[in-house]
Amino acid sequence: MAMTRIWTGMVTAALICGLITGKIDAVSAAAMEGAQTAVELSLSMAGVLCLWSGVMEIMERCGIAAGLARLFRPVLRRLLPQAAKDEETLAALTANVSANLLGLGNAATPLGIRAARRMAVGCGGIASDELCMLVVLNTASIQLLPTTIASVRAAAGSATPFDILPAVWLSSVLSVVAGLCAAKLLSRTGGKR
């Protein structure tokens, strides 16, 4: 439903604004162009997206995901000490983080949900501090290779679609750190509501 409102809102705003500014001809042309661009762009994205999905699959099969999971065990133990006491929750958490890092959203979400469910047991429907932490970890994406974005850049004619990688890593890390700090701070000041 949220998307229905956003879409209707944008189209309505375009109509009203177009009428007021007298740009309604351009709005009409833009509607057709937008739909056309979407398909053209998707087609030119396809190659790069497929290639990198393939590379991700290789990485997954040769155990890079498992290696990443091992790497993040101590970090998660420190970050979510209560949840980490349960071996199975910790396993789901580490797999969730490493799937996120590899950009495997489809794999990451069920793993994260499994961890969240185990952590929510006995909470009585109220989010614990650690559950909030888990959600913040998942809403702040850290992705080693943002393949979709790179393929959009390639389709748009970028000379070096992957040159944004260091910038993406840097701002992802800053975003996660800010989120975790905010969660820590708010859990103290907000108290147990």
Place this chain on the structure above:
Amino acid sequence: MNLSSLIVPLLLCAVAIYASGKKVDVYAALTHGAEEGLSVLLRIVPALVALLTAVSMFRASGAAELLTALFAPLLEIVGIPAETAPLLLIRPVSGSGALAIGTDLMTSHGPDSYIGRVAAVMLGSTETTFYTIAVYFGSAGIRRTRHAIPAALAADLAGFAASAWAVRLLFG
């Protein structure tokens, strides 16, 4: 030689050699993964058609400019380019909507321009916050989310500001 030109060939080669050493059927994995990439794309296309239509109309009507002008003073304080205002607004709510607006920014300003790069980095370093919160808390049966939403939005805001800063830092 541009150092970032090294990333792609080096990565492809390293992954292939490492995986071969681990006795992984590299070619089969590559093609299977590519197939999955195609199905991801197929899922994106309908949403992209719907949203790029709305986004182009929104921009052509001058509504995007209005929105940009409205948020410009606020965004300039944190050093975020005002042109990305529509992207910031839709990012926490809709992943494909953000992709559509980001794509529009990249094609209209150029993918290698400052705005184009900032939009790309923003897309890469943030998530569809409200969707994620709904999925996680929904499936875990949590009704009172306490400080999860403000903390996650703080992460988003930091990510947006950091994106603009990182692009300025790394691309001058």
